[in-house]
Amino acid sequence: MQPYFHSVTLETENCKGCTICIKRCPTEAIRVRNGKARILELRCIDCGECIRICPNHAKRAIADDFSLLSKYKYTVALPAPSFYAQFSGQDMSISRILQGLLQLGFNAVFEVAEAAEHVSLAIRRYIESSSIRPLISSACPAIVRLIQVRFPELVDHLIPIHAPVDIAARLAKEGIMRKLGLRREEIGAFFITPCPAKVTAIKQPIGFQESWVDGAIPITTVYARMLKVLPYAEETPGLQEASSVGVHWGRATGEERAVRVPRRLAVDGIHSVIEVLEEIEVGKFHDIDFIECQACRGGCVGGPLTVQNPFRGWVNLEELTRDLPSEINPEVAAEVDKRWEEGFYNLESEIEPRSILKLDDDLSRAIEKIELLEKTVQFLPGLDCGSCGSPSCQALAEDIVQGLASEGDCVFVLRDGVQSLAEELLELARQVPGSISHQETDDKTTPSRDGREE
Amino acid sequence: MPDVKDVGALMSVTYDIAARDFVRAGEAANKLKRLLQQLGLDPAVIRRAAIAAYEAEMNIVIHSYGGQIKVDITPESIEIFCEDSGPGIPDIEKALQEGYSTASEEIREMGFGAGMGLPNIQRSADEFRIESTVGRGTSLQVTILHEAGE
Numbered sequence: 001m002q003p004y005f006h007s008v009t010l011e012t013e014n015c016k017g018c019t020i021c022i023k024r025c026p027t028e029a030i031r032v033r034n035g036k037a038r039i040l041e042l043r044c045i046d047c048g049e050c051i052r053i054c055p056n057h058a059k060r061a062i063a064d065d066f067s068l069l070s071k072y073k074y075t076v077a078l079p080a081p082s083f084y085a086q087f088s089g090q091d092m093s094i095s096r097i098l099q100g101l102l103q104l105g106f107n108a109v110f111e112v113a114e115a116a117e118h119v120s121l122a123i124r125r126y127i128e129s130s131s132i133r134p135l136i137s138s139a140c141p142a143i144v145r146l147i148q149v150r151f152p153e154l155v156d157h158l159i160p161i162h163a164p165v166d167i168a169a170r171l172a173k174e175g176i177m178r179k180l181g182l183r184r185e186e187i188g189a190f191f192i193t194p195c196p197a198k199v200t201a202i203k204q205p206i207g208f209q210e211s212w213v214d215g216a217i218p219i220t221t222v223y224a225r226m227l228k229v230l231p232y233a234e235e236t237p238g239l240q241e242a243s244s245v246g247v248h249w250g251r252a253t254g255e256e257r258a259v260r261v262p263r264r265l266a267v268d269g270i271h272s273v274i275e276v277l278e279e280i281e282v283g284k285f286h287d288i289d290f291i292e293c294q295a296c297r298g299g300c301v302g303g304p305l306t307v308q309n310p311f312r313g314w315v316n317l318e319e320l321t322r323d324l325p326s327e328i329n330p331e332v333a334a335e336v337d338k339r340w341e342e343g344f345y346n347l348e349s350e351i352e353p354r355s356i357l358k359l360d361d362d363l364s365r366a367i368e369k370i371e372l373l374e375k376t377v378q379f380l381p382g383l384d385c386g387s388c389g390s391p392s393c394q395a396l397a398e399d400i401v402q403g404l405a406s407e408g409d410c411v412f413v414l415r416d417g418v419q420s421l422a423e424e425l426l427e428l429a430r431q432v433p434g435s436i437s438h439q440e441t442d443d444k445t446t447p448s449r450d451g452r453e454e
Numbered sequence: 455m456p457d458v459k460d461v462g463a464l465m466s467v468t469y470d471i472a473a474r475d476f477v478r479a480g481e482a483a484n485k486l487k488r489l490l491q492q493l494g495l496d497p498a499v500i501r502r503a504a505i506a507a508y509e510a511e512m513n514i515v516i517h518s519y520g521g522q523i524k525v526d527i528t529p530e531s532i533e534i535f536c537e538d539s540g541p542g543i544p545d546i547e548k549a550l551q552e553g554y555s556t557a558s559e560e561i562r563e564m565g566f567g568a569g570m571g572l573p574n575i576q577r578s579a580d581e582f583r584i585e586s587t588v589g590r591g592t593s594l595q596v597t598i599l600h601e602a603g604e
């Protein structure tokens with residue numbers, strides 16, 4: 001396994017080195033050095049904030065595309081609930097959207113929304129069995145990684161249950177294997193993803209070894225093709241099975257309502273999530289059972305790889321679910337009860353902390369570095385202007401202490417340095433004996449600046 | 455940063471806490487947490503120190519006329535010393551009970567005064583000492599061992 005896979009990557013040619021992204025990054029994972037941005041891979045959580053903010057489209061999500069389908073004998077599309085939210089119109093329906101996916105070349109579809117219903121019930125069971133409060137959803141992979149690197153104290157608040165897409169892949173493949181007698185490797189399961197975080201989560205899962213999902217195709221990629229086939233995609237009975245409970249996972253509050261424990265709340269937008277996690281770290285929110293946390297504003301409908309405006313997506317989901325049952329099918333609930341006992345939904349291993357804040361492995365070295373850090377911060381102007389290529393003066397000081405930058409990277413320190421250098425030069429120049437002609441002009445008539453006599 | 459380095463302390467920091475400053479309340483605990491994270495201490499230890507420091511800080515903000523939190527990092531432990539000038543606590547035993555609070559209605563409306571602060575500090579601590587003189591002030595000492603339960 002490679003050290004870290006990241007879906008979010010930099011297109012160096014497009015980067016103008018403008019520093020807009022560095023301040024927006026929630027883990028301070030970007031630096032601009034030598035006129036180009038660089039993503040620090042230990043810190044990056046693939047949330048895609050930089051993709052959204054970069055005016056030059058220099059940040060890109062690496063994902064899969066349709067060419068991968070040909071590698072498999074049988075393919076199944078796993079549309080995220082947020083995928084539905086891209087479509088609207090008088091006679092639009094989830095059934096037609098699913099039919100559209102079949103027309104794009106998938107052999108089958110399995111709604112991630114249906115797996116989300118399983119996961120909602122499993123989460124409820126887990127909350128009932130645990131005494132840790134508040135428990136935090138692990139469904140958004142950007143949040144899981146945020147907690148690992150920036151809130152390592154809170155990893156045991158994460159609910160160790162698989163995300164809906166993983167459960168969807170497994171349910172879909174097991175069903176197809178049973179029905180068609182195919183082997184697992186012969187089936188390709190493709191998530192239609194709203195975000196790079198999910199791409200990373202599939203390529204490099206946390207809490208288990210290998211994903212049942214074989215590829216992640218961005219909603220943006222599928223959307224263009226869908227527009228061509230949708231006019232011919234007809235309402236197809238039997239394709240659409242999830243209730244509105246599962247489909248609403250595609251937007252903020254959907255998960256929290258589906259989990260339906262007594263004291264719960266939903267936070268969306270990574271910077272709001274950070275505020276809440278900071279409060280949890282000092283012991284607040286212990287009277288809350290469950291917190292849904294989503295990196296994107298509005299939830300997955302606001303994902304960086306979606307097409308529609310998230311507010312529009314929100315309403316589209318409302319319209320598409322209007323005629324769906326508003327309760328989880330009792331058959332699904334009975335199946336979850338059975339599979340829960342088998343441990344079907346549980347992650348295989350613990351979610352490990354992975355702090356990026358530690359200055360040194362050795363405590364006394366770390367203390368030395370903190371003292372140096374304090375001094376360096378005092379020395380810097382405290383403007384957090386970002387011109388140095390680090391997100392704040394504090395961050396530059398950390399970079400300096402870690403040997404990754406120097407004081408001269410600060411334009412103000414550099415200016416002061418140049419200024420005193422210039423003054424020294426001037427002083428030196430004064431001490432040098434002048435030429436005779438120079439002395440003359442100095443004593444007598446001084447010509448006006450442009451050399452003309454008045 | 456004052457240069458009072460106790461014998462045995464690898465590092466020492468002091469935070470001034472102003473009474474009734476709800477805008478800055480919690481900042482000291484947050485700074486401490488960040489510092490402990492930079493030192494790379496055990497996440498569970500950091501969590502307990504952050505909770506204890508936060509509750510102690512809030513008590514100084516809410517119940518006293520102002521004070522200080524001094525933290526020593528020693529090879530064995532995190533020592534949190536809190537000292538304030540203020541009304542003091544007449545009945546410490548009562549104050550340590552869960553749910554006991556003298557916080558005003560106004561403070562409660564701000565979401566504080568659940569009477570869980572001192573009990574939570576005690577729960578987070580490996581050692582805990584509290585002293586108070588009515589009319590003068592209160593002091594706390596909280597010890598959190600790097601390797602708890604050994």
Ligand SMILES: Nc1ncnc2c1ncn2[C@@H]1O[C@H](COP(=O)(O)OP(=O)(O)O)[C@@H](O)[C@H]1O
Nearest residue numbers: 513517549555556557567568569570571572592
């Ligand atoms: N630093 C302090 N100075 C004066 N009184 C205090 C101080 N800390 C705690 N107390 C008293 O102890 C009580 C219980 O404290 P605590 O458990 O933190 O609950 P709360 O702060 O929610 O009231 C407080 O209501 C207050 O009467």
Ligand code: SF4
Nearest residue numbers: 140195295296300303
């Ligand atoms: S909120 Fe949804 S779309 Fe956004 S990063 Fe998390 S899982 Fe992806």
Ligand SMILES: [Mg+2]
Nearest residue numbers: 512513571572
């Ligand atoms: Mg209190």
